[in-house]
Amino acid sequence: MELVYTGKTKNVYAMDNGNYLLKFKDDVTGKDGVFDPGMNEVGLTIEGVGDVNLRMSIYFFEKINAAGIPTHFVSADLENTTMEVKPAKVFGHGLEVICRHKAVGSFYRRYGEYIEEGADLPAYVETTFKNDEKEDPLVTKDGLLVLGIMTDKQYEDLKVMTQQITQIVADDLLEKGLVLYDIKFEFGYDENGNVMLIDEIASGNMRVYKNGEYIEPLELSELFFA
Secondary structure, eight states: OEEEEEOSSEEEEEOTTSOEEEEEOSEEEEETTEEOTTOSSEEEEOTTHHHHHHHHHHHHHHHHHHTTOOBOEEEEETTTTEEEEOOOEESTTOEEEEEEEESOHHHHHHHTTTSOTTOEEEEEEEEEEOOTTTTSOEEOHHHHHHTTSSOHHHHHHHHHHHHHHHHHHHHHHHTTTOEEEEEEEEEEEOTTOOEEEESOOOGGGEEEEETTEEOOHHHHHHHHTO
């Protein structure tokens, strides 16, 4: 297989059948050794996190596919910590989509003068360009349309899908006594322009609390599968 992309938390290989293989790593994003899903750099390495992130991704991708929401998930190999996915084009040079149920993290850092930390948010969706040098700048729907990154329909589909998927994750976590504050996704589109969820759904991309206390990614995965 050919290595086509080296990412912060996984590598991507081209397969002979036209699909791609994601190899999960033990790295998570953050700064100064502290995990933060909103950061754009690897902050630390946690042994075993690649395996549990893959397990959680499998769990949620299967649920999301069953709900009729398009994803790139095909299959997974836990022994090799890999996931086979359908080909998808990314929006622009890569777009991250965050759905927020609580005002924390970078949202609160930006808007803290207008809202209390931890305040409820109505499944607030925001989009950022994947650009480490520019610290993943925010971009509005109008910006995405003007720049030719996506169509109006693609944006609306992406927003609805983001809120639907976030609710699936949040409801599942709540059954385990866990509260989802925010979560980060990536979306792409197929050859016909149809939007689909790509990348992963794992503890390293979400901020979760239990009894008001933040849960570290590896601990979250352990609680989730307990």
